[in-house]
Amino acid sequence: MNARFVPISLAIVALGAAACSSSTSSTGTTTTTTTAKVTTTTAKKVTPTSAPATTTTSPVAGKPCLDANLSVTNGQGSGAAGHIVTPLIFKNVGTVSCTLYGYPGVASLDASGAQAAQATRSASPSPTLVTLAVGGSATAQLTTTDVPSGSSPTCPTWSGLLVTPPNTKVSTHLTLSLSGCPGFSVTAVSAGA
Numbered sequence: 001m002n003a004r005f006v007p008i009s010l011a012i013v014a015l016g017a018a019a020c021s022s023s024t025s026s027t028g029t030t031t032t033t034t035t036a037k038v039t040t041t042t043a044k045k046v047t048p049t050s051a052p053a054t055t056t057t058s059p060v061a062g063k064p065c066l067d068a069n070l071s072v073t074n075g076q077g078s079g080a081a082g083h084i085v086t087p088l089i090f091k092n093v094g095t096v097s098c099t100l101y102g103y104p105g106v107a108s109l110d111a112s113g114a115q116a117a118q119a120t121r122s123a124s125p126s127p128t129l130v131t132l133a134v135g136g137s138a139t140a141q142l143t144t145t146d147v148p149s150g151s152s153p154t155c156p157t158w159s160g161l162l163v164t165p166p167n168t169k170v171s172t173h174l175t176l177s178l179s180g181c182p183g184f185s186v187t188a189v190s191a192g193a
Contacts, residue, residue, distance in 0.1 A: 089137050109160040110162060136191075
């Protein structure tokens with residue numbers, strides 16, 4: 001290495017070291033101070049967007065329908081290709097508009113009134129926020145099948161349903177006769193009756 005570049009290289013290294021430290025010179029000594037950066041993370045409560053086991057938390061919009069503001073009934077079922085579709089109707093009987101979002105909880109009941117099966121959630125349609133005006137309705141479609149599976153020659157008969165609207169805690173007992181074969185599912189609520 002060329003001898004005249006060595007002093008310049010040392011000077012550059014010394015300047016770099018001086019730039020990275022702070023000095024205090026009260027008695028002729030040099031003190032180097034190092035500062036550590038501390039990062040703090042704050043946890044925030046997040047409202048889930050996916051559906052829980054029996055209801056779905058609604059997005060932040062409007063006033064959610066309360067148990068006392070909803071009536072639950074079933075419409076006339078219709079069938080094709082071994083499937084029976086029964087509308088579940090949720091009507092706003094309150095005095096102000098309110099919202100529903102997600103899936104109702106639905107359990108089938110046997111002749112003694114005991115729960116026989118829980119409805120699974122249909123992937124379509126996707127949940128959307130439904131605003132119910134006073135007197136307005138929303139509907140979820142309940143699908144059952146009358147096609148026996150395996151070696152069973154017939155399907156059991158259910159004597160009713162226990163229906164819990166989305167985001168509520170009170171269930172309504174609906175008395176109706178349904179086929180109890182496998183394939184019991186429910187859609188998310190949608191606007192209209």
